[in-house]
Amino acid sequence: MLLSLDRISKRFERSSGATKLALTDISLELERGQIFGVYGPSGAGKTTLLRIAAGLVSPDGGEVSYDGRRLNELPAGELMRLRRREIASVWAAETPPAGLEVLEHVAMPLLVDDRDHRGAARRAREALAACEAEQCAGMMLNELSDGERQRVAIARAIVIEPRLLLADGPARNLSLIEQEAIMVLLSSLAHDARVAVLVTDSDSETLVGADSVHYLLGGKFVNPAASTHPGKIYQFPGRSRQAAADA
Amino acid sequence: MPESTEPPVLLELENVQKDYSSPGETIHAVRGASVCVREGERLALLGPSGSGKTTLLLLIGGLLRADGGSVRYAGRDLAELSKRETLTYRREQLGFVFQGFNLTAGMSARENVAVPLLLRGVAHSQAHERAGVALAEVGLSRRGSRPPERLSGGEQQRVAIARALVGEPSLVLADEATGNLDSHTGEEVLALLGELPRRHGAAVILVTHDTRAAAHADRVLEMSDGHLRESATPATALPSAPTRP
Numbered sequence: 001m002l003l004s005l006d007r008i009s010k011r012f013e014r015s016s017g018a019t020k021l022a023l024t025d026i027s028l029e030l031e032r033g034q035i036f037g038v039y040g041p042s043g044a045g046k047t048t049l050l051r052i053a054a055g056l057v058s059p060d061g062g063e064v065s066y067d068g069r070r071l072n073e074l075p076a077g078e079l080m081r082l083r084r085r086e087i088a089s090v091w092a093a094e095t096p097p098a099g100l101e102v103l104e105h106v107a108m109p110l111l112v113d114d115r116d117h118r119g120a121a122r123r124a125r126e127a128l129a130a131c132e133a134e135q136c137a138g139m140m141l142n143e144l145s146d147g148e149r150q151r152v153a154i155a156r157a158i159v160i161e162p163r164l165l166l167a168d169g170p171a172r173n174l175s176l177i178e179q180e181a182i183m184v185l186l187s188s189l190a191h192d193a194r195v196a197v198l199v200t201d202s203d204s205e206t207l208v209g210a211d212s213v214h215y216l217l218g219g220k221f222v223n224p225a226a227s228t229h230p231g232k233i234y235q236f237p238g239r240s241r242q243a244a245a246d247a
Numbered sequence: 248m249p250e251s252t253e254p255p256v257l258l259e260l261e262n263v264q265k266d267y268s269s270p271g272e273t274i275h276a277v278r279g280a281s282v283c284v285r286e287g288e289r290l291a292l293l294g295p296s297g298s299g300k301t302t303l304l305l306l307i308g309g310l311l312r313a314d315g316g317s318v319r320y321a322g323r324d325l326a327e328l329s330k331r332e333t334l335t336y337r338r339e340q341l342g343f344v345f346q347g348f349n350l351t352a353g354m355s356a357r358e359n360v361a362v363p364l365l366l367r368g369v370a371h372s373q374a375h376e377r378a379g380v381a382l383a384e385v386g387l388s389r390r391g392s393r394p395p396e397r398l399s400g401g402e403q404q405r406v407a408i409a410r411a412l413v414g415e416p417s418l419v420l421a422d423e424a425t426g427n428l429d430s431h432t433g434e435e436v437l438a439l440l441g442e443l444p445r446r447h448g449a450a451v452i453l454v455t456h457d458t459r460a461a462a463h464a465d466r467v468l469e470m471s472d473g474h475l476r477e478s479a480t481p482a483t484a485l486p487s488a489p490t491r492p
Contacts (some may be wrong), residue, residue: 099337114371
């Protein structure tokens with residue numbers, strides 16, 4: 001198993017002194033070539049879940065294992081190495097530095113890892129092409145459309161050829177067609193390139209194409225028995241794909 | 248004739264205008280702004296949300312083109328720069344500090360700071376060494392291996408300041424740099440932004456609605472409804488031009 005979360009819990013202290021249970025008793029397993037989808041409303045714990053899977057946040061309880069090794073027992077340097085070379089992420093709230101060209105933005109993880117500029121640029125072009133965003137290479141980040149920005153973000157994540165991709169709402173704020181295109185891209189990464197993908201969204205219908213889809217609410221997975229039927233577990237009122245298209 | 252002791256002009260805005268148009272509506276974000284910034288000078292640009300401050304900063308940063316007037320840097324009109332020249336201008340002359348820090352998750356603080364140098368083609372080992380020096384300057388020499396997620400908000404903004412300064416820019420643009428920080432930490436960040444760029448010989452423009460920034464500036468400008476004017480707030484004397492290291 002590439003990624004395993006076993007009975008994870010996480011709480012945050014609020015400035016008022018109150019405690020918020022961000023995650024409670026969360027378990028999941030993910031193998032290479034699989035897409036694991038998690039959906040739920042804002043504040044459900046989706047981003048916290050991904051940050052724990054990335055080793056960016058330590059859980060208060062339970063264990064996170066990557067390739068058989070417990071993340072919280074790894075030295076900081078080894079964790080950084082994993083994030084640089086094996087565990088890639090796309091964060092919904094991440095704002096890249098201003099004034100960067102797309103190609104150098106995508107190549108940046110390789111440059112940080114001491115790869116040569118020419119090789120990094122070539123790999124960045126390949127990653128952009130894989131995400132059908134090669135036409136963006138010479139553009140500035142602030143010139144991209146929302147859909148292009150997400151494709152570029154995924155290209156930047158996969159430029160390291162990761163084994164695990166953590167994608168936090170990569171289809172957020174996109175049109176239905178663009179959402180579908182992003183999920184097709186993630187499916188291709190999982191099923192063709194054998195990347196393990198853990199992806200979140202607020203809407204289950206966006207995650208069609210995932211091998212399993214789970215509903216996260218208040219930090220807990222709910223309706224686990226129904227979770228093997230992607231796209232048919234939960235429907236937000238008035239938000240079916242057809243209704244949105246008709247609108 | 249005695250020689251002028253004033254530092255040379257670095258940035259000059261002359262009657263700059265910027266409009267945002269949508270069907271049936273035109274917003275005049277910047278209306279005829281004129282200002283001159285000298286080398287090593289510290290400006291606080293104050294004004295409420297929506298007054299046009301950030302638009303002005305984007306115009307100076309070459310991220311927006313003016314609809315009228317001119318933005319000249321070291322005597323050159325930014326509108327005349329090619330895309331490549333604009334990129335070089337931003338990369339080599341400017342340092343940016345944002346409200347949201349804009350650090351890359353998962354990369355260590357030192358790696359985040361090294362990025363501007365790596366993009367310029369500086370060797371990896373040298374870039375990391377200089378990043379370490381920059382982090383020490385902001386008091387984070389022991390935090391270099393931590394990713395942003397394991398740093399406090401104030402520490403993240405210090406990393407962003409180190410990143411802005413590591414390439415030895417001539418001008419640092421700080422947009423609401425204290426917006427996500429508590430009052431005490433915000434004051435510390437303002438003090439750093441008032442002191443560090445100057446030590447490096449860089450001018451700094453602090454765009455903020457935080458009036459405490461005035462205490463860390465040589466001059467205070469106010470922006471209101473797209474109009475820019477010099478504030479009546481007393482400011483300290485212009486600095487002499489520091490020697491660039």
